[in-house]
Amino acid sequence: MWRSPDRTRGIIALPSGRSVLQPWLQRLLLRSALTEQEQCALLELPVTMAQVDVNRDFVKLGQVTDHACLVVEGVVGRFGQTRKGDRQITALYLPGDMADLHSVVLPRTDWALQALAATTLARIPHDALSKAAERSPAIARAFWRDGVVDASIIARWHVSLGRRDAKERMAHLLCELAARYALQAPDTPDEFDLLITQVQLADILGLTSVHVNRTIGTLRKDGLIMFSGRRVRIIDRKALEAIAGFERSYLHLEHHDAARHQG
Amino acid sequence: MWRSPDRTRGIIALPSGRSVLQPWLQRLLLRSALTEQEQCALLELPVTMAQVDVNRDFVKLGQVTDHACLVVEGVVGRFGQTRKGDRQITALYLPGDMADLHSVVLPRTDWALQALAATTLARIPHDALSKAAERSPAIARAFWRDGVVDASIIARWHVSLGRRDAKERMAHLLCELAARYALQAPDTPDEFDLLITQVQLADILGLTSVHVNRTIGTLRKDGLIMFSGRRVRIIDRKALEAIAGFERSYLHLEHHDAARHQG
DNA sequence: CGAGTAATTGAGTAAGGTCAATTCTTGTGG
DNA sequence: CCACAAGAATTGACCTTACTCAATTACTCG
Numbered sequence: 001m002w003r004s005p006d007r008t009r010g011i012i013a014l015p016s017g018r019s020v021l022q023p024w025l026q027r028l029l030l031r032s033a034l035t036e037q038e039q040c041a042l043l044e045l046p047v048t049m050a051q052v053d054v055n056r057d058f059v060k061l062g063q064v065t066d067h068a069c070l071v072v073e074g075v076v077g078r079f080g081q082t083r084k085g086d087r088q089i090t091a092l093y094l095p096g097d098m099a100d101l102h103s104v105v106l107p108r109t110d111w112a113l114q115a116l117a118a119t120t121l122a123r124i125p126h127d128a129l130s131k132a133a134e135r136s137p138a139i140a141r142a143f144w145r146d147g148v149v150d151a152s153i154i155a156r157w158h159v160s161l162g163r164r165d166a167k168e169r170m171a172h173l174l175c176e177l178a179a180r181y182a183l184q185a186p187d188t189p190d191e192f193d194l195l196i197t198q199v200q201l202a203d204i205l206g207l208t209s210v211h212v213n214r215t216i217g218t219l220r221k222d223g224l225i226m227f228s229g230r231r232v233r234i235i236d237r238k239a240l241e242a243i244a245g246f247e248r249s250y251l252h253l254e255h256h257d258a259a260r261h262q263g
Numbered sequence: 264m265w266r267s268p269d270r271t272r273g274i275i276a277l278p279s280g281r282s283v284l285q286p287w288l289q290r291l292l293l294r295s296a297l298t299e300q301e302q303c304a305l306l307e308l309p310v311t312m313a314q315v316d317v318n319r320d321f322v323k324l325g326q327v328t329d330h331a332c333l334v335v336e337g338v339v340g341r342f343g344q345t346r347k348g349d350r351q352i353t354a355l356y357l358p359g360d361m362a363d364l365h366s367v368v369l370p371r372t373d374w375a376l377q378a379l380a381a382t383t384l385a386r387i388p389h390d391a392l393s394k395a396a397e398r399s400p401a402i403a404r405a406f407w408r409d410g411v412v413d414a415s416i417i418a419r420w421h422v423s424l425g426r427r428d429a430k431e432r433m434a435h436l437l438c439e440l441a442a443r444y445a446l447q448a449p450d451t452p453d454e455f456d457l458l459i460t461q462v463q464l465a466d467i468l469g470l471t472s473v474h475v476n477r478t479i480g481t482l483r484k485d486g487l488i489m490f491s492g493r494r495v496r497i498i499d500r501k502a503l504e505a506i507a508g509f510e511r512s513y514l515h516l517e518h519h520d521a522a523r524h525q526g
Numbered sequence: 527c528g529a530g531t532a533a534t535t536g537a538g539t540a541a542g543g544t545c546a547a548t549t550c551t552t553g554t555g556g
Numbered sequence: 557c558c559a560c561a562a563g564a565a566t567t568g569a570c571c572t573t574a575c576t577c578a579a580t581t582a583c584t585c586g
Contacts, residue, residue, distance in 0.1 A: 080422035083508030088425040090418040105408040110415045110513050133404070137397040144407040145368040151414035152373045155353040158417060159343035161424040162351040162469030166542070197564060206425030211542055213566060229551090245346030250373050429574070460532060474574055476534060492583090533582065543572070550565065556558090 019043050020072050020122045023096035023184070031149065031252055032142035041132055042139070048123045052115040059100065059113035066107065067123040069099045074119025075195045077203070079112040089204040090154055092116075094180055102147050104129050117195035149252045156250050161206045164245070166215045169205045171244035174225065178234055179248050191233040282306050283335050283385045286359035286447070294412060294515055295405035304395050305402065311386045315378040322363065322376035329370065330386040332362045337382025338458045340467070342375040352467040354417055355379075357443055365410050367392050380458035412515045419513050424469045427508075429478045432468045435507035437488065441497055442511050454496040 021043050028034065028042070048067070052058045052074075059065060061081060069076070071093045078091040078099065090111070093099040099113055104126050133140040153176075160169045181192035198216070202209040219225050224240045226233040234240055241247075284306050291297065291305070311330070315321045315337075322328060324344060332339070334356045341354040341362065353374070356362040362376055367389050396403040416439075423432045444455035461479070465472040482488050487503045489496040497503055504510075 078418075080418055082422060082426050083510075086426040088422040090421045102411040102414065105404055106411050106415070106515075111418065134400040137400075137403065140396070140400065140403045140407070141368055144403070144410065147407065147410055147414065148365040148369050151365065151410065151417060152369070154414060154417050154421060155341075155343055155374065158353045158421045158424060159345065159351040161421060162466075163345050163349040199564080203425075208543060209565085210544080210567090213564095214542090217566080247346075252369075462532080471575060472533085473535090473576080476532095477574090480534080527586100529584100529586090531582100531584080534580075536579085537577090539574105539576075541572105541574085544570085546568090548565100548567080550563105552561100552563085554560085554562105 020047060020049070021045060021070065021124075024070050024098055027096050027183075028142050028146060030255060032138070032145055034138055034142060038136050038139055041136065045124050045128050045132065050121045050123060052119045052121060054115055054117055057112050057114045058121070059103075059109055059111075061112045062109060064108050065100070065103050065126070067125045068101050068103055068129060069113065070122040070124060071095050071097050071099055072120040072122050075116040076119060076121075077114050077116045077196075077200065079114055079203075081112070087203055088206065089200065090157070091150065092177075092204065094177075095184060098146070101129070101143055102150070104133075104143070116197075116200050152250050152252070157204075166205070166207055166211055167218060168243055168245065169207075170201075170212070170215045170219060171224070171240050172246055173201075173204060174219075174232065174234065175237075175241055175244050175246040175248075176251065177232075178237075179251055179253065183253060190235075190237060191231060193230045194232045195230060283310060283312070284308060284333065284387075287333050287361055290359050290446075291405050291409060293518060295401070295408055297401055297405060301399050301402055304399065308387050308391050308395065313384045313386060315382045315384060317378060317380055320375050320377045321384070322366075322372055322374075324375045325372060327371050328363070328366050328389070330388045331364050331366055331392060332376065333385040333387060334358050334360050334362055335383040335385050338379040339382060339384075340377050340379045340459075340463065342377055342466075344375070350466055351469065352463065353420070354413065355440075355467065357440075358447060361409070364392070364406055365413070367396075367406070379460075379463050415513050415515070420467075429468070429470055429474055430481060431507055432470075433464075433475070433478045433482060434487070434503050435509055436464075436467065437482075437495065437497065438500075438504055438507050438509040438511075439514065440495075441500075442514055442516065446516060453498075453500060454494060456493045457495045458493060 025039060025042050029039070034042070049072075050058075057079075059069065061079075073095055076093040076097075076099045077089040078093070080088050080090050082088075100109070100111075103109060107126065129143070133143055160172050164172065177194070178190065178192060182189040185192065197209075198212045199209045201207075202212045205212065207215070216225075216227070219240075220227065222239075224234070224236050224243070226235055288302060288305050292302070297305070312335075313321075320342075322332070324342075336358055339356040339360075339362045340352040341356070343351050343353050345351075363372070363374075366372060370389065392406070396406055423435050427435065440457070441453065441455060445452040448455065460472075461475045462472045464470075465475045468475065470478070479488075479490070482503075483490065485502075487497070487499045487506070489498055
């Protein structure tokens with residue numbers, strides 16, 4: 001459930017004194033160039049903080065939202081659902097990711113968002129985001145591009161599901177998560193806290209939790225990864241990436257042409 | 264290969280006298296409201312026509328493009344690829360669909376586009392599209408929204424792949440195609456020309472062509488669909504949709520809230 | 527008419543699912 | 557600090573769906 005939504009508006013400082021929006025802005029800047037003024041406009045967006053417990057849908061399927069959700073801490077899954085009720089996770093959002101920026105242009109959701117672990121969110125009203133986009137074509141473009149990258153990742157997952165077996169899929173996901181978590185913890189690029197259960201992994205990979213377990217088992221036995229509690233450590237990255245057929249460009253986590261093209 | 268690209272620029276008339284961009288504009292207007300002036304701006308975008316033969320990649324993986332491709336006739340598939348070379352189709356574009364509007368903001372492609380049947384394309388330069396978006400926030404928003412709908416469809420396909428068996432997936436795809444083709448041929452909502460082979464269907468559904476064949480076979484035997492040549496006819500739509508768990512809202516083919524919200 | 531592609535069909539195999547039981551963890555209250 | 561309950565991970569036995577390999581039968585288009 002919602003735990004005491006903190007209704008403070010305006011810039012919210014982290015313990016470190018930076019805005020909670022800073023990591024998100026950093027993410028945007030990785031992919032798009034923005035002037036100082038534009039950056040300020042984004043950092044000054046009004047924000048409402050909220051805590052969400054594990055396994056809570058904080059955005060429900062078919063609901064109409066008036067705000068977008070930035071993940072500050074925890075993990076969020078974007079769910080799709082079969083009429084029979086089977087759920088499939090179609091995207092994973094980590095701290096610094098805006099889980100549903102696209103809801104700005106499609107406020108009637110086509111998906112559900114669920115906290116896969118205890119999560120802290122920053123909610124930003126659609127109208128503020130819309131206005132920012134209207135005032136600055138560069139911001140509009142950055143938002144659009146962000147959505148395209150999001151879609152690009154979904155497409156990769158789709159390829160995995162369609163054409164890779166369980167072991168390859170698992171390896172691919174671990175490589176992706178390592179790369180994404182490394183953004184925030186560059187010192188330990190080969191380990192991260194996997195905040196999700198094997199059941200949830202199954203919902204991501206299109207497998208059963210039993211098979212996920214066996215798959216992790218073989219990766220472990222092969223000396224590719226290690227688990228200690230939630231902590232995942234990649235032992236043999238080369239081999240893991242080879243199995244996965246992983247190459248990180250689709251994550252668009254480094255500056256490239258596109259960032260300079262924007263107008 | 265490319266067959267004599269017709270280098271005419273400016274408004275290209277169809278036999279009927281309408282611009283080739285008209286169907287695309289119509290698609291946009293389904294989802295976003297645009298002023299008459301904005302509509303004209305879009306219709307006046309410069310266009311280069313091109314013919315592509317079957318099984319030709321006209322956009323290659325990792326290439327940098329400077330134009331977006333509108334499908335005028337035929338079918339286009341968006342491909343993802345495993346390092347081993349297995350291909351998976353992640354999206355299907357029918358006449359009236361812009362296959363890679365997203366390339367405007369991400370010109371280095373992360374995908375390949377292939378003609379799945381003989382196809383006519385209208386290529387529109389990125390800079391013209393960019394300028395249109397910069398000049399009008401409503402157009403920028405419409406483009407963004409279009410991309411979000413595209414992603415929404417991919418997400419559905421992903422759910423299918425992860426959580427539906429072969430029969431359900433096949434049924435779901437046929438329902439989707441019927442709905443999308445019905446836009447252009449409203450008189451025959453229950454039939455359409457399936458311009459793709461069973462091998463290609465397999466690449467869409469994450470199956471082998473053998474299994475696709477058997478799956479179609481059972482749908483046929485169950486009296487749900489009929490094939491005569493390329494022509495597919497849905498006999499029992501209710502039952503087919505029930506098997507698929509299909510509900511068309513994710514295609515965003517009818518006017519709804521979103522269209523009125525835009526600024 | 528014949529080549530080449532696409533669709534079918536059969537037989538045997540394997541990856542992953544199902545069902546069910548057992549063992550860890552972890553958080554909680556006393 | 558300990559006992560317990562609830563959720564997570566693990567493991568075994570067996571089953572089903574979809575894959576592989578291979579051969580045969582349509583189609584389609586010069």
